[in-house]
Amino acid sequence: MGRDADGFLWDVLGLGCVAVDDLLYVPAYPPADAKVRVRRRERQGGGLTGTALVAAARLGARAAFAGVLGDDEDSRFVEDCFRRAGVDASPAVRRPGARPIRSTIIVDEADHTRTIFFDLTGSTGADPDAPPAEVIRSSRVLFVDHYGVEGMTRAARVARAAGLPVVADVERDEYPGFEALLDLVDHLIVSRAFAARRTGADDPAEAARFLWAAGRSAVVVTCGAEGCWRLGADGVPAHQPAFPVSAADTTGCGDVFHGAYAAVLARGLGLMERVRFAAAAAALKAMRPGAQAGIPTRPEVEAFLARGTV
Amino acid sequence: MGRDADGFLWDVLGLGCVAVDDLLYVPAYPPADAKVRVRRRERQGGGLTGTALVAAARLGARAAFAGVLGDDEDSRFVEDCFRRAGVDASPAVRRPGARPIRSTIIVDEADHTRTIFFDLTGSTGADPDAPPAEVIRSSRVLFVDHYGVEGMTRAARVARAAGLPVVADVERDEYPGFEALLDLVDHLIVSRAFAARRTGADDPAEAARFLWAAGRSAVVVTCGAEGCWRLGADGVPAHQPAFPVSAADTTGCGDVFHGAYAAVLARGLGLMERVRFAAAAAALKAMRPGAQAGIPTRPEVEAFLARGTV
Numbered sequence: 001m002g003r004d005a006d007g008f009l010w011d012v013l014g015l016g017c018v019a020v021d022d023l024l025y026v027p028a029y030p031p032a033d034a035k036v037r038v039r040r041r042e043r044q045g046g047g048l049t050g051t052a053l054v055a056a057a058r059l060g061a062r063a064a065f066a067g068v069l070g071d072d073e074d075s076r077f078v079e080d081c082f083r084r085a086g087v088d089a090s091p092a093v094r095r096p097g098a099r100p101i102r103s104t105i106i107v108d109e110a111d112h113t114r115t116i117f118f119d120l121t122g123s124t125g126a127d128p129d130a131p132p133a134e135v136i137r138s139s140r141v142l143f144v145d146h147y148g149v150e151g152m153t154r155a156a157r158v159a160r161a162a163g164l165p166v167v168a169d170v171e172r173d174e175y176p177g178f179e180a181l182l183d184l185v186d187h188l189i190v191s192r193a194f195a196a197r198r199t200g201a202d203d204p205a206e207a208a209r210f211l212w213a214a215g216r217s218a219v220v221v222t223c224g225a226e227g228c229w230r231l232g233a234d235g236v237p238a239h240q241p242a243f244p245v246s247a248a249d250t251t252g253c254g255d256v257f258h259g260a261y262a263a264v265l266a267r268g269l270g271l272m273e274r275v276r277f278a279a280a281a282a283a284l285k286a287m288r289p290g291a292q293a294g295i296p297t298r299p300e301v302e303a304f305l306a307r308g309t310v
Numbered sequence: 311m312g313r314d315a316d317g318f319l320w321d322v323l324g325l326g327c328v329a330v331d332d333l334l335y336v337p338a339y340p341p342a343d344a345k346v347r348v349r350r351r352e353r354q355g356g357g358l359t360g361t362a363l364v365a366a367a368r369l370g371a372r373a374a375f376a377g378v379l380g381d382d383e384d385s386r387f388v389e390d391c392f393r394r395a396g397v398d399a400s401p402a403v404r405r406p407g408a409r410p411i412r413s414t415i416i417v418d419e420a421d422h423t424r425t426i427f428f429d430l431t432g433s434t435g436a437d438p439d440a441p442p443a444e445v446i447r448s449s450r451v452l453f454v455d456h457y458g459v460e461g462m463t464r465a466a467r468v469a470r471a472a473g474l475p476v477v478a479d480v481e482r483d484e485y486p487g488f489e490a491l492l493d494l495v496d497h498l499i500v501s502r503a504f505a506a507r508r509t510g511a512d513d514p515a516e517a518a519r520f521l522w523a524a525g526r527s528a529v530v531v532t533c534g535a536e537g538c539w540r541l542g543a544d545g546v547p548a549h550q551p552a553f554p555v556s557a558a559d560t561t562g563c564g565d566v567f568h569g570a571y572a573a574v575l576a577r578g579l580g581l582m583e584r585v586r587f588a589a590a591a592a593a594l595k596a597m598r599p600g601a602q603a604g605i606p607t608r609p610e611v612e613a614f615l616a617r618g619t620v
Contacts, residue, residue: 024414024427029342031425032418038429041412073383102351104334104414106427108342115341117334117416119348 011061011266013139015126016049017147019101045081055259060298066091070098126151156184205237243283252291321371321576323449325436326359327457329411355391365569370608376401380408436461466494515547553593562601
């Protein structure tokens, strides 16, 4: 890939969490001490940043991963997912012994519950000192999550200093240094659960106002089937209804929302359009099984938005 | 390994189930739809035949595996377990796409429950036509389980025709052809649960009598902490108390009992001594974590039996 007219190599650069999800399908989630036969299994790529980058690429953005990968089978699986989706993993940091997050997900085929066992062993998130500042400045948008707060904060500082927007997907705020990272986020997109936990406000519009801060460009609070609330510089929260679709599998919908938002931010769309596009991408994803396998393409999202329905 | 004075290459030859067990340790077994962090994970070899053969080898027998293995990472893991334990896997049948059983075991660190999700995909058990009869006749004892009933039955016929004893570990009897296999078993060692299910007799001594058949040499019904019942040609069931130990992990104890029994059968021990040795091996295993990692050596079992206590 070469640099575009503005000198950028990529549209969206992510440094954070990548995961390998093993889904085990069982007739019913069992009680403790039971022995149950797995009907089928599936291995999928996942992770906040991993799925967001795959979504951005599927939606037409030039996406790249500059987080940490190891030399194990799971790291190779993540690279394969990136390669198939067209995400450039060449700026990734290689460190022996590093691993993606490994999740075992028990899917109840009757009740559709998903019970998740996640293993963070060897998973560090962003490297504190990598990638080089030049790599960070080569992307229109920097995408951060809460995995590797020190490295995320450094990268966000580099982006901010270069006038490049930082889009964040964060689910937890108890890590040391998290507040400094949050201060550097231009586009904060969080779930209603996180927003309520952090602000004490059950009302998502109110929570969005609490999450506003100096230097912020946008706050979005996602509420699943109840749509989302967006807040821009005008200070007036606005509601985006969810697109009414028949949901088959909502795994990864939040990550897809984030990736889609970052992808169209890189294209220069305004806040309302970004949120509408992201909501449409997440809705189409929800109709299909698989976190990454179900991500729609840009033409699919645009056709959906033009029709206003499936 | 060369042939011994009687022309045998091995003491115990097994054809059945091998497994790769991934143990995920969690603070508490969660309700459906929860998301829980795995504190640590461990990969262990397992399976009825796999663990029995490793036990037989650890206890001094020349053990060999002539079941089916594939070309995947899990098959290589099983081979590594066999190699480390000194089980000869050279007679194994190689078939692309074949796999060991894969189990994910959620271990509750507080309650010590073990919830098992097992995946039989690609796991066939014994091959219908392999190994060659000459391989089967090269072992003093043939060890069978209920995985691959057709191949087990063929192998048991070859062993019987050569006057070689067949030791069986079976947990299920609903497979087509199972009755023909059962008729060929000389040494039937089953759990109390299987015995009760099959015979309708809750009393293990009575169940042992029901399980006796023409051509049988021994029936043993294992009852965990309540010891076991043995039945030989005299027709009088006798009780073997369990050795009183402080159990840390009973995973694989049944398989170890079977492997130990087969190992000392090959050495020519009588029924009472075989059952006593197997019970001691299982008791020592119960004191240590890990299905295969916790298997004692022959000197350890003999010292334990000589002392009569830990």
